[in-house]
Amino acid sequence: MIYETIVTTCSAEGDVHVAPFGIQWHEGRVLIMPFKPSTTLQNILQTGFAVLNLTDDVRVFAAAIARKAAFATEPVTTGQGVRLKDCLAHHVLSLQQVDEDEARPKLWMQVVESASHAPFMGFNRAQAAVIELAVLVSRLHMLPAEKITQEMQYLQIAIDKTAGPREQEAWQWLVDCVNNHLAQQSGMQQA
Amino acid sequence: MIYETIVTTCSAEGDVHVAPFGIQWHEGRVLIMPFKPSTTLQNILQTGFAVLNLTDDVRVFAAAIARKAAFATEPVTTGQGVRLKDCLAHHVLSLQQVDEDEARPKLWMQVVESASHAPFMGFNRAQAAVIELAVLVSRLHMLPAEKITQEMQYLQIAIDKTAGPREQEAWQWLVDCVNNHLAQQSGMQQA
Numbered sequence: 502m503i504y505e506t507i508v509t510t511c512s513a514e515g516d517v518h519v520a521p522f523g524i525q526w527h528e529g530r531v532l533i534m535p536f537k538p539s540t541t542l543q544n545i546l547q548t549g550f551a552v553l554n555l556t557d558d559v560r561v562f563a564a565a566i567a568r569k570a571a572f573a574t575e576p577v578t579t580g581q582g583v584r585l586k587d588c589l590a591h592h593v594l595s596l597q598q599v600d601e602d603e604a605r606p607k608l609w610m611q612v613v614e615s616a617s618h619a620p621f622m623g624f625n626r627a628q629a630a631v632i633e634l635a636v637l638v639s640r641l642h643m644l645p646a647e648k649i650t651q652e653m654q655y656l657q658i659a660i661d662k663t664a665g666p667r668e669q670e671a672w673q674w675l676v677d678c679v680n681n682h683l684a685q686q687s688g689m690q691q692a
Numbered sequence: 693m694i695y696e697t698i699v700t701t702c703s704a705e706g707d708v709h710v711a712p713f714g715i716q717w718h719e720g721r722v723l724i725m726p727f728k729p730s731t732t733l734q735n736i737l738q739t740g741f742a743v744l745n746l747t748d749d750v751r752v753f754a755a756a757i758a759r760k761a762a763f764a765t766e767p768v769t770t771g772q773g774v775r776l777k778d779c780l781a782h783h784v785l786s787l788q789q790v791d792e793d794e795a796r797p798k799l800w801m802q803v804v805e806s807a808s809h810a811p812f813m814g815f816n817r818a819q820a821a822v823i824e825l826a827v828l829v830s831r832l833h834m835l836p837a838e839k840i841t842q843e844m845q846y847l848q849i850a851i852d853k854t855a856g857p858r859e860q861e862a863w864q865w866l867v868d869c870v871n872n873h874l875a876q877q878s879g880m881q882q883a
Contacts, residue, residue, distance in 0.1 A: 502856030504814030523854070524814070555812045590811035620781035620808040621746045623695030623715070626827075629820030633850075636817075655846070659824075663714070665693030 502526075505632055507554040507561050508533065509574055509583050510544035517583050518544055519571040521562045521635070524553065531594055531610040537603070545608055549596045550581040553610075556588040557622060559631040563671035566635045567678050579614050590617045627664035627672070630656040634675045641682045649679060693717075696823055698745040698752050699724060700765055700774050701735035708774050709735055710762040712753045712826070715744065720803065722785055725796040736799055740787045741772045744801075747779040748813060750822040754862035757826045758869050770805050781808045818855035818863070821847040825866045832873045840870060 503523040510518050518540045525532040531553060535542040545551050554561075561572050574583040577593050584591040594610035633656055637649060653676070660672050694714040701709050709731045716723040722744060726733040736742050745752075752763045765774040768784050775782040785801035824847055828840060844867070851863050 502816065502818070502859070503854040504816050506814040526813075555814045557812065557815075615811070617808060617811040620806070621748065621812040622717075623697040623746045624748075624819070624823050625693065625695050626820070626823065627693070628815070629817070629823070632815050632817065632820070652846075655843075663694040668693070 504555075505562070507556055507565075507585060507588070508541055509552045509554060509585065510541050510550070511548055511582055512540075512544050513547045517571070517574050519561070519565060519574065519585070521565050527609075529612065530597065531592070531612065533594075533608045533610060534605040535608070536605055542606070542608075545596055545610075546599070548582070550613075551594045551596075551608075551610060552577060552582045552584045553592040553594055554585040554588045555590040556585055557625075557628060558587060558667055559628045559635075560667050560671040560674075561585065562635045563631060563674045566638050567674040569674060577614065581613065589619045589621065590615070625663055625665075625668070626659035627662075627668040630659040630664075631668055631671045631675065634672065634679075638675050638678045638682075641679065646683055646686060649683070653679060695746075696753070698747055698756075698776060698779070699732055700743045700745060700776065701732050701741070702739055702773055703731075703735050704738045708762070708765050710752070710756060710765065710776070712756050718800075721788065722783070722801040722803065724785075724799045724801060726799070727796055728794070733797065733799075736787055736801075737790070739773070741804075742785045742787075742799075742801060743768060743773045743775045744783040744785055745776040745779045746781040747776055748816075748819060749778060749858055750819045750826075751858050751862040751865075752776065753826045754822060754865045757829050758865040760865060768805065772804065780810045780812065781806070816854055816856075816859070817850035818853075818859040821850040821855075822859055822862045822866065825863065825870075829866050829869045829873075832870065837874055837877060840874070844870060 506524050508520050508522040520541050573586040575586050577584050581593055592612045593614040595613045597611045598609040600607035697715050699711050699713040711732050764777040766777050768775050772784055783803045784805040786804045788802045789800040791798035
């Protein structure tokens with residue numbers, strides 16, 4: 502079972518990195534499988550720590566995919582990294598074991614500290630639509646234009662019916678990514 | 693903005709009713725718009741109370757739609773109703789105002805008591821797919837067979853990639869509903 506989360510890490514120099522990650526829980530441990538090379542992988546191997554942020558603010562996911570400015574972070578109380586300032590819960594994770602792999606090593610992380618900050622509000626279909634479009638946008642270069650447009654039209658229904666301002670904003674950032682991509686693609690075909 | 697939640701109510705005689713509801717928050721109050729006639733509407737008007745349950749167990753939604761046995765409830769500490777035994781958070785709501793309407797009266801509810809029970813685990817694409825299929829199943833009689841099959845195939849992708857056992861079970865209940873519906877429909881066309 503895969504949960505879509507935000508992983509925050511720091512470099513040895515203290516530079517903060519915010520990245521969406523699909524993670525798994527296995528018997529109390531968190532499994533993260535970052536691609537090689539990636540800032541998250543490098544940071545976790547260097548510092549031995551990461552923070553798992555559980556947020557329902559889909560703008561954080563969309564901002565990372567659309568390369569907008571990252572959302573605010575603050576140090577965790579244990580000092581071992583930073584967490585999203587606004588999130589529903591976070592877990593500080595310590596690296597326990599690395600299963601090497603050419604493409605995606607498995608990082609097994611142990612929970613060091615957990616805290617809840619706000620209750621779950623319920624499912625929101627627009628939030629789910631933003632997450633789906635974020636997945637789509639991260640794979641734009643592999644998909645035909647027709648499929649992208651079709652899926653976006655389908656997901657738009659939930660946005661129109663159930664979105665709040667945060668979901669609208671995140672959706673628009675991702676739609677802009679799609680439109681830029683399609684414009685570039687059609688430009689290349691004409692050339 | 694609409695959140696998909698579970699509303700639990702009791703009749704004057706104490707019979708428990710569990711129903712999925714898309715609710716809205718407006719300046720600290722909860723707006724519920726049940727259709728006429730419905731057990732939830734009748735119970736809230738009779739008792740003046742409802743409990744808003746925030747759960748990530750999509751089986752509770754699927755069970756209500758597929759008419760499976762309802763999930764376990766327990767009395768809230770204030771005594772004004774029951775909540776889902778397993779949920780991430782709940783709010784006890786008191787009826788404050790009714791805006792009458794022929795089809796869907798607006799019930800404005802005030803929060804009497806709130807409690808968090810477990811932290812948000814992150815977005816799960818399979819949970820969102822179950823919610824979408826639950827919406828679809830609740831509208832089966834209004835939709836052409838082709839649209840139903842197409843959407844179900846699209847949603848199946850997230851199930852295959854990201855579901856856990858709870859999501860698989862909920863998904864299967866809803867798929868059975870769709871298949872029964874399509875079989876009945878094709879039966880009627882043959883007759």
